[in-house]
Amino acid sequence: MDSKHPAGRLPEPPNPIADDGDETHFCGTCAFSSACIAAGYNKPELAQLQCLVEHVGPFRAGEHIFRTGDPFRAIFAVRSGTVKTRMVDKEGREQVLGFYLPGEVIGLNAIYPEHFPCDAVALDTSFFCRFSFPAMSALASRIPAVQKHLFRLLSKELGSASLLAGDHSADERMAAFLMDLAGRYAARGFSATRFHLSMSRGDIANYLRLAAETVSRVLSRFRSQNLIRIEGRELELLNPDALRQLGQALLPD
Amino acid sequence: MDSKHPAGRLPEPPNPIADDGDETHFCGTCAFSSACIAAGYNKPELAQLQCLVEHVGPFRAGEHIFRTGDPFRAIFAVRSGTVKTRMVDKEGREQVLGFYLPGEVIGLNAIYPEHFPCDAVALDTSFFCRFSFPAMSALASRIPAVQKHLFRLLSKELGSASLLAGDHSADERMAAFLMDLAGRYAARGFSATRFHLSMSRGDIANYLRLAAETVSRVLSRFRSQNLIRIEGRELELLNPDALRQLGQALLPD
DNA sequence: CCGGCGGGTTGATCCGGATCAAGGCGGGCG
DNA sequence: CGCCCGCCTTGATCCGGATCAACCCGCCGG
Numbered sequence: 201m202d203s204k205h206p207a208g209r210l211p212e213p214p215n216p217i218a219d220d221g222d223e224t225h226f227c228g229t230c231a232f233s234s235a236c237i238a239a240g241y242n243k244p245e246l247a248q249l250q251c252l253v254e255h256v257g258p259f260r261a262g263e264h265i266f267r268t269g270d271p272f273r274a275i276f277a278v279r280s281g282t283v284k285t286r287m288v289d290k291e292g293r294e295q296v297l298g299f300y301l302p303g304e305v306i307g308l309n310a311i312y313p314e315h316f317p318c319d320a321v322a323l324d325t326s327f328f329c330r331f332s333f334p335a336m337s338a339l340a341s342r343i344p345a346v347q348k349h350l351f352r353l354l355s356k357e358l359g360s361a362s363l364l365a366g367d368h369s370a371d372e373r374m375a376a377f378l379m380d381l382a383g384r385y386a387a388r389g390f391s392a393t394r395f396h397l398s399m400s401r402g403d404i405a406n407y408l409r410l411a412a413e414t415v416s417r418v419l420s421r422f423r424s425q426n427l428i429r430i431e432g433r434e435l436e437l438l439n440p441d442a443l444r445q446l447g448q449a450l451l452p453d
Numbered sequence: 454m455d456s457k458h459p460a461g462r463l464p465e466p467p468n469p470i471a472d473d474g475d476e477t478h479f480c481g482t483c484a485f486s487s488a489c490i491a492a493g494y495n496k497p498e499l500a501q502l503q504c505l506v507e508h509v510g511p512f513r514a515g516e517h518i519f520r521t522g523d524p525f526r527a528i529f530a531v532r533s534g535t536v537k538t539r540m541v542d543k544e545g546r547e548q549v550l551g552f553y554l555p556g557e558v559i560g561l562n563a564i565y566p567e568h569f570p571c572d573a574v575a576l577d578t579s580f581f582c583r584f585s586f587p588a589m590s591a592l593a594s595r596i597p598a599v600q601k602h603l604f605r606l607l608s609k610e611l612g613s614a615s616l617l618a619g620d621h622s623a624d625e626r627m628a629a630f631l632m633d634l635a636g637r638y639a640a641r642g643f644s645a646t647r648f649h650l651s652m653s654r655g656d657i658a659n660y661l662r663l664a665a666e667t668v669s670r671v672l673s674r675f676r677s678q679n680l681i682r683i684e685g686r687e688l689e690l691l692n693p694d695a696l697r698q699l700g701q702a703l704l705p706d
Numbered sequence: 707c708c709g710g711c712g713g714g715t716t717g718a719t720c721c722g723g724a725t726c727a728a729g730g731c732g733g734g735c736g
Numbered sequence: 737c738g739c740c741c742g743c744c745t746t747g748a749t750c751c752g753g754a755t756c757a758a759c760c761c762g763c764c765g766g
Contacts, residue, residue: 287615289702295619309615311608317705318615337600344594351590354607355564361614362540362562362571366548367662367754370723401744409620411724416745432744449542452570620724623753654714664754669715685714 232277232305232329232349252335255279257327265320265328266307272314274330275307281326282398284407285318296407298360299323299399301381303388308354323398359452364408368450373408374418376447378428382437393440397433485530485558485582485602505588508532510580518573518581519560525567527583528560534579535651537660538571549660551613552576552652554634556641561607576651612705617661621703626661627671629700631681635690646693650686 257279259265265276265283283300297318300306310316311333340347363380364373386392397404401419405412422428427443429436437443444451510532512518518529518536536553550571553559563569564586593600616633617626639645650657654672658665675681680696682689690696697704 291702293702297615297618309608309611312605312612313608317612337597337604341594341597341600344590347590347594347600350604351607352565354604354611355562355566358562358607358610358614359565359570361611362550365550365617365662400742409618412743413725413745414723417723420745449544449546653712655712665713666715666755667753670753673715 232331252332252339254330254332255327256330257281257325259322259326259328261322261324263322265322265326266310266316267319268316270316272307272310272316272333274332275305275310275336276320277305277329277331278302279327279329281322281324283320283322283326284399284403285320286406287318294406296403299381299403299407301384301388304384305353305357308357311354323403363450363452366450370408370410370414370418371421372447372449373410374404374415374422374447375427375443376450377404377408378435378437379440379444379447379451382440393437395435397435485584505585505592507583507585508580509583510534510578512575512579512581514575514577516575518575518579519563519569520572521569523569525560525563525569525586527585528558528563528589529573529581529583530558531555532580532582534575534577536573536575536579537652537656538573539659540571547659549656552634552656552660554637554641557637558606558610561610564607576656616703616705619703623661623663623667623671624674625700625702626663627657627668627675627700628680628696629703630657630661631688631690632693632697632700632704635693646690648688650688 256276259281268287278300280302282302283306285297285300285306287295287297289295300320306320307316309318336346336350340350363376368376381395381397382392385395399407401415402412404410405415408415410418419428419430422443423430427437427439429438509529512534521540531553533555535555536559538550538553538559540548540550542548553573559573560569562571589599589603593603616629621629634648634650635645638648652660654668655665657663658668661668663671672681672683675696676683680690680692682691
């Protein structure tokens with residue numbers, strides 16, 4: 201299940217995606233890019249970066265990257281695929297905390313408790329960069345740019361957590377959700393108007409605190425209003441401006 | 454309004470609380486305690502700590518500690534009093550993001566955007582320790598314990614932000630809110646069963662995504678069930694176990 | 707002294723979205 | 737092939753909490 205992986209990056213064992221020739225482009229769009237560049241690309245600290253980062257994967261849909269209660273040792277940057285984080289209370293009810301796209305980082309909320317407070321589950325076949333946190337901290341102490349980068353990552357996640365605060369209508373929440381995804385895809389160099397929803401309607405509903413039926417209805421209504429085109433999980437935003445307008449109370453700025 | 458304050462701490466100008474003889478006890482319970490201790494109490498880096506931290510206040514109820522859009526230069530630890538943070542959207546609707554008690558830290562969500570993304574408003578007469586963030590970062594680079602402490606603070610706040618995610622009944626949310634406050638007061642050395650609610654019913658309602666009337670009704674019901682005693686804003690928890698039970702779906706563990 | 711006002715409580719009514727129910731579609735497997 | 741199962745959609749009904757409304761209380765200013 202949790203596939204172990206040789207640490208070095210030189211031979212790069214059977215790994216169809218992590219190695220598909222777009223390495224530099226990926227690193228250029230990853231949330232860690234400036235940290236990696238500061239740490240490794242110029243100076244001869246490259247060697248340390250290599251023992252710091254480890255490529256792991258693949259994880260297939262439904263597999264856990266980490267589980268609630270696992271001891272915290274590393275954070276993960278998504279290289280490809282999609283992840284949901286979720287908490288499960290003792291009655292077995294699930295609460296989806298967030299979705300993470302390529303270039304984004306999971307595990308930051310485990311620093312304080314020193315154990316992961318939630319599960320991370322792959323929604324797609326996914327690959328990751330695994331950053332040993334002790335090594336990362338040590339590096340941050342010596343390279344201010346890395347430290348600054350970590351602070352910013354943490355702070356950024358704080359900001360997005362307060363996005364879904366507030367009581368808003370189902371339409372507002374759905375519109376904001378779609379525009380948020382669009383913005384995040386755009387930030388990583390993907391299309392902002394056509395993308396695949398890796399998560400089920402049920403996951404979206406849970407994340408937005410709605411019923412799955414409501415998600416379905418709202419999407420149908422958006423379609424009938426020509427705001428979107430949607431077939432299964434393939435989505436096209438036909439009127440991003442109108443959607444942004446709808447979700448403005450939830451969106452940054 | 455935003456009272457300027459001489460930076461040194463030697464003469465300590467008219468400032469009835471920051472200087473009331475309980476300095477060491479306060480610092481012992483503050484969220485920064487280990488950072489301050491690591492930074493200053495042993496080594497002769499005390500001098501740097503002094504230029505790092507500045508006592509500010511008083512702010513009276515309704516005054517702003519910072520405002521949305523202010524450039525980010527410092528974070529603040531509450532010395533005494535209570536603060537709410539809130540966002541106001543362009544239609545003028547307020548969203549309360551959190552309440553901060555003595556010993557807790559505000560402003561962390563401003564690191565990434567480099568401008569405060571929300572207002573901080575005093576609910577009581579309040580005093581603060583103001584920590585220059587550039588100085589703090591520099592110190593963190595040299596003292597790993599300080600860096601670790603900052604990472605933990607950020608990560609902790611991430612965890613509490615996901616507390617109010619999830620859709621739960623008004624009763625669950627209110628019970629969890631009261632037990633959360635109780636736990637935080639206890640962590641700072643105050644009574645966990647009797648305390649003052651510095652915020653209005655409207656602020657509580659807004660924070661919990663309820664109507665003020667609902668908050669009032671739920672509190673009345675809790676009183677009639679002998680879960681609490683409440684007169685105005687003075688609160689006593691008569692049956693903390695039952696309240697914890699009620700709010701368990703929202704509470705850590 | 708009075709009047710206004712913000713905050714709090716309580717009752718009556720309404721509505722958005724949850725829940726219940728039924729059926730469609732597609733993919734994996736015996 | 738045919739069945740089952742997970743996911744999705746759509747319709748009907750129900751309910752928790754929002755909203756509207758009335759009133760109380762304490763405080764402040766004139």
